[in-house]
Structure formats: C-alpha cells, structure tokens
Amino acid sequence: MNNLVEIINLTKKYGANVAVNNLTLNLPKGKIIGLLGPNGSGKTTLIKMLNGLLTPTEGTIMIDGNYVGPATKSKVAYLPDRTYLTMNQTIREILDFFQDFYADFSRERAEEMLKSLGIDPAVKMRTLSKGTKEKVQLILVMSRNASLYILDEPIAGVDPAARDYILRTIINNYNPEATVLISTHLIEDVEQVLDEVIFMRYGQLVLYTSVDNIREEKGKSVDAYFREVFAC
Amino acid sequence: MLGKLMKYEWKNIWKAGTLMLLGMFIVTVIGCVVLQMPGVAEFFDSNDVNGVQAWLMISSFVAILILYVIMLLASTWGMLIFLGIRFYRSMYTDEGYLSHTLPVTANQLFLSKVLVSGVWYLFISIGIGISVVALVVSLMTGLLNIGELSSVLTQYNGNIWEFLADAFYELGRTYEEEMGINLLHYGITLFLTYLAGPFIAVVTLFGALTIGQLSSKHKGFMGILTYAGVTILSSIIRSTVQSAFMFGANVMSSPGGFSVSTNSAYDINVITSLLLAAIMYGVSYYIMNRKLNLD
Amino acid sequence: MAWELDADRPIYAQLVERIQREIVSGKYQPGEKLPSVRELAAVAAVNPNTMQKAFAELERSGLIVTQRTSGRTVTENTELIGTIREQLATGHVKNFLNNMQELGYHKEEIRDLFDKVQV
Numbered sequence: 304m305n306n307l308v309e310i311i312n313l314t315k316k317y318g319a320n321v322a323v324n325n326l327t328l329n330l331p332k333g334k335i336i337g338l339l340g341p342n343g344s345g346k347t348t349l350i351k352m353l354n355g356l357l358t359p360t361e362g363t364i365m366i367d368g369n370y371v372g373p374a375t376k377s378k379v380a381y382l383p384d385r386t387y388l389t390m391n392q393t394i395r396e397i398l399d400f401f402q403d404f405y406a407d408f409s410r411e412r413a414e415e416m417l418k419s420l421g422i423d424p425a426v427k428m429r430t431l432s433k434g435t436k437e438k439v440q441l442i443l444v445m446s447r448n449a450s451l452y453i454l455d456e457p458i459a460g461v462d463p464a465a466r467d468y469i470l471r472t473i474i475n476n477y478n479p480e481a482t483v484l485i486s487t488h489l490i491e492d493v494e495q496v497l498d499e500v501i502f503m504r505y506g507q508l509v510l511y512t513s514v515d516n517i518r519e520e521k522g523k524s525v526d527a528y529f530r531e532v533f534a535c
Numbered sequence: 536m537l538g539k540l541m542k543y544e545w546k547n548i549w550k551a552g553t554l555m556l557l558g559m560f561i562v563t564v565i566g567c568v569v570l571q572m573p574g575v576a577e578f579f580d581s582n583d584v585n586g587v588q589a590w591l592m593i594s595s596f597v598a599i600l601i602l603y604v605i606m607l608l609a610s611t612w613g614m615l616i617f618l619g620i621r622f623y624r625s626m627y628t629d630e631g632y633l634s635h636t637l638p639v640t641a642n643q644l645f646l647s648k649v650l651v652s653g654v655w656y657l658f659i660s661i662g663i664g665i666s667v668v669a670l671v672v673s674l675m676t677g678l679l680n681i682g683e684l685s686s687v688l689t690q691y692n693g694n695i696w697e698f699l700a701d702a703f704y705e706l707g708r709t710y711e712e713e714m715g716i717n718l719l720h721y722g723i724t725l726f727l728t729y730l731a732g733p734f735i736a737v738v739t740l741f742g743a744l745t746i747g748q749l750s751s752k753h754k755g756f757m758g759i760l761t762y763a764g765v766t767i768l769s770s771i772i773r774s775t776v777q778s779a780f781m782f783g784a785n786v787m788s789s790p791g792g793f794s795v796s797t798n799s800a801y802d803i804n805v806i807t808s809l810l811l812a813a814i815m816y817g818v819s820y821y822i823m824n825r826k827l828n829l830d
Numbered sequence: 831m832a833w834e835l836d837a838d839r840p841i842y843a844q845l846v847e848r849i850q851r852e853i854v855s856g857k858y859q860p861g862e863k864l865p866s867v868r869e870l871a872a873v874a875a876v877n878p879n880t881m882q883k884a885f886a887e888l889e890r891s892g893l894i895v896t897q898r899t900s901g902r903t904v905t906e907n908t909e910l911i912g913t914i915r916e917q918l919a920t921g922h923v924k925n926f927l928n929n930m931q932e933l934g935y936h937k938e939e940i941r942d943l944f945d946k947v948q949v
Contacts (some may be wrong), residue, residue: 321886335877338537351829356634358825373536377638387632389625404637436929466873467832467875477878494837495876515880 304386307451307482308353315348315363315506322348324506326362332450333479335496336488337514337525340503341533346486348506350453353484354381363492367450371405377405384456386436394424405447411447416472434461441469443462452476452483458492470496490526500525502532536639540647547625551617552655555610556662562606563666566672569599603670605662607663614659618652619740619762622753627748631829645745650817656733664729726797728805735812739765742815745822754830769811776803832875836851841876843911853893855903863892864902894943 308330315323323345332334340346352364353358355371366375388397394417401408406441406497417424428436441457454473458466474481487493494500494514502510509532517528625634626644634644743765747758835844852858864870871881885902889895893914895905905911930940 334559334879356632356635356827356829357825362945373638373640376636379636381632381636383629383632385629387629389630389633400543403543404536404639470875471872474878475868477868477871491837495832495835495841495880498877498879515842518840520836522838527838 305331305368309363309365309508310349311363311365313352313364314360315345315352315525317356317361322506323359326506327500327506328508328511331480332482332485333464333466334498335477336475337490337493337497338503339488339500339525339529340482340509341492343505344503345506346503347455349503350381350484350486353451353453354379376438377407378450378453380444380447382444382454382457384454384459388436388443389426390429391427391500394422395416396445397439398424401443401446407448409448411412415445416442420468421450425496426525429484434465437461438465438468441472443450445472448478448481451480452481454483454485456487457485458487458489466492471495490529491524494525497525502529506531537643537647540637540639540643541651541804543624544647544651547621548618548655550650552614552658554616555659558665559606559610559659559662560604560692563669566599566603566666566670569595570670570673576657580612589613597756601625610663614656615736615740616791618737619744620650622652623744623758627754627802635827641827642820644821645741645816649734649741652741653734653737655731656737660733662727708762719823724802724805728808731805731812735808738815738819742819745819747825748828766816767810769807773804776807833873835874842880842887845874845876845881846887849888850893850914850918853905854911854918856891858904860904860908860911861906863900864904875891897935912938 304328308328310326310330313323313326314321326345326349338346338349348357352359353366353371355376356449367378369375369378385425392400398410398413401413402410403535414424417439420435420442422431422435422439428439431439437457437460441454444452444454457473458469461469470493478482485493485497497514497521499511499513500507500517514525517523517525521528523531583636624630633797635641639646741764744755744758746761747754747756750757833845833848835841849858849897856866865873867881867885868878871878885894889896889902890908892907893905893937894902896902927940933944
C-alpha cells in the first residue's frame with residue numbers, strides 16, 4: 304500500500320458554514336508535501352481532522368490503514384502553530400514525557416539537537432525566548448520516527464538563520480517511508496524542499512501536483528503560480 | 536496508558552495538594568493547642584470571670600473560629616478551583632493540543648484526571664474530617680475537669696475512647712427506637728457518600744467545563760456557568776425527591792413510616808448523586824469524542 | 831550555506847548543472863567519492879528526492895558511477911569529463927557572444943577587450 308493517507312469525501316460543517324467540502328485526496332509515502340491556500344481555505348480544519356482534534360461531519364480519514372484514533376496518533380507527529388507545551392516544566396521533564404508516551408521517540412536525537420543549538424535541557428520552558436520555544440517544539444517532533452509529520456507554519460515566527468536550521472532538520476530527517484505535510488504561507492522559503500503541493504480554497508481541492516510540473520509546465524516558481532491562481 | 540496519564544496527573548497536583556494539607560494541619564494544631572490551654576476549663580466553669588479576661592477569651596475563640604472556617608472554605612473551594620483550572624488548562628487551552636494528540640483515548644484522558652483529582656479531593660475531605668475530630672477531642676479533654684462531665688468520665692477512668700464507643704451505641708439505640716433509623720445503614724450510606732462525594736464533585740465540575748466547550752464563544756465562562764447551573768439543579772432535584780419520599784409515606788403518623796422513608800431518603804440521596812455523576816461522565820464522553828473543537 | 835537556485839526552473843536540472851561544474855572544475859576529482867544524497871541535499875537545502883533525481887540524471891550521463899561497495903563516485907573517465915567541460919564552456923561562450931552581439935561588438939573588438947579586462 305503506497306498511500307499513507309487516504310481522505311475520502313471529507314466534509315466539515317459548522318452549522319451553515321462548510322469549512323471542508325467533500326475532499327478526496329491520497330497522500331503517498333516518502334514525500335514532502337506543501338499544503339497551501341489562503342486564510343479560510345480549510346487547511347487548518349483539515350489538519351485538525353488528521354490529528355483527531357476535530358470530528359468530520361462526513362467522510363473518512365485513514366492513516367497507514369487505521370481510522371483516526373490512538374493508533375494513528377502514535378504514528379503522527381504534529382507541530383501546531385502555537386506553544387502547546389506546559390510552561391513550568393523543564394525541557395528534561397518534557398523529554399521524559401515524550402519518551403513515556405511515544406514509543407517512536409528518539410531521546411538521543413532530541414538531546415543531540417538541543418546540544419547543537421546550545422539549549423540547556425535543565426531550564427524551564429517559561430524562561431525561553433519565543434524562537435527558542437519553537438525550536439524546542441520542532442526538535443520534539445523531528446525526534447519522533449513517525450509515519451506522518453504535520454507541520455503547521457513551522458518557520459513563520461522565526462528569524463532567517465533559524466529557518467535555515469529548521470529546513471535543514473526537515474531534510475536531514477527525511478525517511479522514504481514517511482511523509483511530511485507542511486502548511487505554510489511562506490511558500491518562497493519552503494518550495495525548494497517540497498516534492499508536491501496541494502492548493503486549497505473554500506474547503507476544496509484546487510490542485511495537487513508535483514512541484515516540478517509547475518516549474519516545467521508553467522515556467523514559474525510555486526510562489527509565483529500560487530499568486531496567479533489565488534489573485535485577489 | 537491510563538497509568539501513565541495518572542502518573543503525570545499526580546505529578547502536577549501533589550505539590551499544591553500537600554501544601555493545602557499542611558496548611559490544614561497547622562491551623563488544626565493551633566486550634567487544638569488553644570482549646571487545651573489551662574485557662575479554658577476554668578473559664579467555662581467559673582461564675583466570677585473578670586471583664587477583661589472574658590473579653591480576651593471570647594475574642595481569641597472567635598478569631599480561631601474564623602480562621603478555622605476560612606481554612607475549611609479555602610481547602611474545599613480552593614482545591615476544587617485548583618483542580619478545575621488544571622483540568623481546563625490541560626484539556627481545552629493550547630495545552631489541549633498536546634493532550635488530545637497523545638496516543639490515548641479521550642476516555643483515558645478524562646478518567647485519569649477524574650481519578651487523580653478525586654483522590655486528592657478525598658484527601659482534603661479526610662483531612663477536614665480528622666481536623667474536626669481532633670478539635671472536638673481537644674475541646675472535650677480540655678473540659679475534662681469540669682462539672683458533670685468529669686463525674687461521667689471518672690466512671691471510665693478517664694478513658695475517652697470507651698466513653699465515645701458507649702455514647703455511640705446509646706445514640707444508635709435511641710435513633711433506632713425513637714425514629715426507626717438504622718444507624719448502621721445510615722453510617723454505611725454516609726461513609727459511601729463521603730468516599731464517593733469527591734469523585735462525584737470532580738466529575739460534575741469536569742463535565743460542566745466540557746459542556747461549556749460546546750458554545751462557540753467564552754467557552755471557559757460557559758463552563759463555569761454550567762457548573763453552577765448543574766449544582767443548583769441537582770440540589771433542587773435531590774431535595775424534591777427526598778421530600779416526596781418523606782411525605783409520601785405519611786411520616787407524621789408512625790415511627791415505622793418515618794424509618795422506611797428516611798432510610799430510603801438517604802439512599803435516594805446517594806443514588807441521585809451517583810446518577811448525576813454518571814450522566815456528566817456520559818455527556819463528557821460524547822462531547823469529547825464527537826464534538827471536540829479546540830481553538 | 832544553501833545553494834543559490836531559481837525557483838521558476840526545475841530544481842533538479844539546476845542541481846545537475848552545479849554538480850557538473852564542481853566535477854569539471856576539479857572540486858570533485860575523478861574517482862572521488864561523493865557525499866550521500868541526503869548530506870548534499872541538506873547542504874543545498876533541497877528535497878532529497880530532488881537531489882536523487884539530479885544524481886540519477888548524472889548517472890545516466892555517465893559522469894557519476896554507482897559502485898556496490900563504495901557508493902557514488904565521480905567517473906574515472908577523464909575524457910568524458912573533458913567533453914562535458916568543453917560543452918559547458920561552449921555554452922557560456924555562446925551566451926557571451928550573443929550578449930556582446932546585442933551590444934554591437936564585433937569579434938575584433940571582443941579580442942581587444944579580452945586583452946584589456948583583468949579578472
């Protein structure tokens with residue numbers, strides 16, 4: 304089975320508002336995929352449903368042959384676009400926590416990455432700067448040997464050097480059995496790293512293609528093509 | 536997984552819980568010491584107490600009483616608020632993104648919090664119980680030397696425990712004969728209520744906070760409102776059912792009738808509480824599995 | 831650190847060009863072992879699949895050889911390297927001549943210019 308994620312007729316409605324509209328999509332293994340779309344396109348809703356943070360109104364999601372639940376959660380590594388760790392814990396305590404709950408968590412890898420960034424595991428999360436907090440969260444996610452990585456705006460609030468570090472980490476972590484889904488607005492910074500892109504709007508799929516297709520057929524960067532497709 | 540969740544839940548609560556128990560202990564000890572002070576017995580016994588001494592005695596007693604009441608309120612309400620905030624923060628704020636993506640079921644998440652929070656709330660309840668008993672014993676031993684009480688106690692050679700055991704037996708016999716209440720039955724019911732109470736309180740609070748998640752705005756506030764509403768509603772229902780039972784059996788006439796209805800009334804009390812807890816739990820389960828929507 | 835790449839052209843083609851340049855200029859000697867796909871992808875800050883595609887292309891052209899035991903190495907075929915070197919250089923010269931033509935330079939003027947300009 305080469306499809307890691309199978310999304311079938313997925314719909315999410317909030318009353319009259321349809322956030323995701325009958326979406327059908329298959330994601331293969333071993334690719335780094337960009338999830339792109341304007342605000343309100345349904346990206347966030349889709350991500351929440353993949354993570355089991357939201358229940359679909361209709362349709363199904365299968366990840367590696369399982370319905371969304373504890374079985375999939377143990378194989379999905381999620382980096383949300385917010386600080387979700389407990390602030391009065393030390394980094395070491397958080398490492399203990401992750402190690403306890405996730406069988407695929409590599410503590411050595413996490414400690415190595417923290418060391419290479421000069422982050423002391425004995426400090427409390429609360430004392431760290433925003434950028435450092437985000438790096439810690441990224442390190443935790445990338446230290447898991449997951450089947451699906453979902454990164455929501457991983458480089459948004461971060462300085463350019465940190466961005467390079469984050470992209471390099473994503474590349475270094477690449478595993479042909481796993482898939483990385485990156486949701487972002489900063490297409491230009493990220494497109495070199497992508498294999499494929501998904502364009503969404505109004506809760507629907509606009510386009511799902513390889514990045515090279517766009518460059519060869521349209522002669523444009525993904526960023527430029529996006530602006531063309533979603534011109535206001 | 537449930538065990539692991541409970542372990543971390545314990546880690547998050549034990550410090551504050553222990554602190555509260557410590558505070559309770561300190562206040563109780565102060566109270567006991569004051570009641571055991573030499574002047575106390577004479578004060579209650581003698582008829583010629585001078586004004587200043589009396590005033591000092593009374594005001595210190597009042598002060599202790601107020602302090603004690605504050606301590607009681609702080610322990611129960613404070614603990615409940617603390618547990619509620621912890622639950623809400625870990626489940627329905629940004630931290631919820633961590634909790635709900637752990638490889639566990641929503642039920643395991645909820646249950647782990649209910650069990651550990653309930654246990655700590657139980658510790659607080661037991662603490663209060665012990666504290667009250669300690670104060671009562673202090674009071675009684677403090678009054679050891681006065682009037683009729685001392686003559687009764689000389690019968691027991693000052694053995695207070697034997698005295699209490701006999702007193703309870705007499706109490707039970709009286710209850711049974713006069714009012715037909717089986718003290719054992721009542722005792723068991725009371726014990727179970729005492730034991731289950733903290734868990735019921737915690738499930739009700741957590742359930743209300745979960746129900747509050749259904750609203751689209753001000754979810755936390757709605758949670759608190761729901762809790763207030765549910766608590767008031769359950770009190771009303773409980774009193775109504777109890778009264779219905781008591782009056783339904785024509786209590787006024789026969790002692791026998793009184794016994795059936797009063798015993799049953801207490802059973803009803805326990806049953807409605809358990810029912811409430813079960814409903815809150817069930818509703819929470821449904822919401823977490825079907826309606827979850829973190830912001 | 832990351833390689834300078836144009837986003838509006840297929841990246842793998844640009845990677846091929848760059849690696850060709852590095853081989854032809856002697857940065858990677860004939861027979862020398864190349865970094866792994868993943869290592870080079872991280873250095874270049876590109877998707878490993880893309881780097882893999884570039885390697886595959888280079889292998890097809892014979893510039894890179896995959897050996898069972900020692901991984902990927904530059905070919906020992908210096909003749910081939912020389913040919914490619916000349917191809918690339920020719921491409922640059924053609925480009926240059928076109929540009930100069932647009933400026934209105936003749937071949938003689940260009941030769942004079944060559945003597946004047948220092949690099």
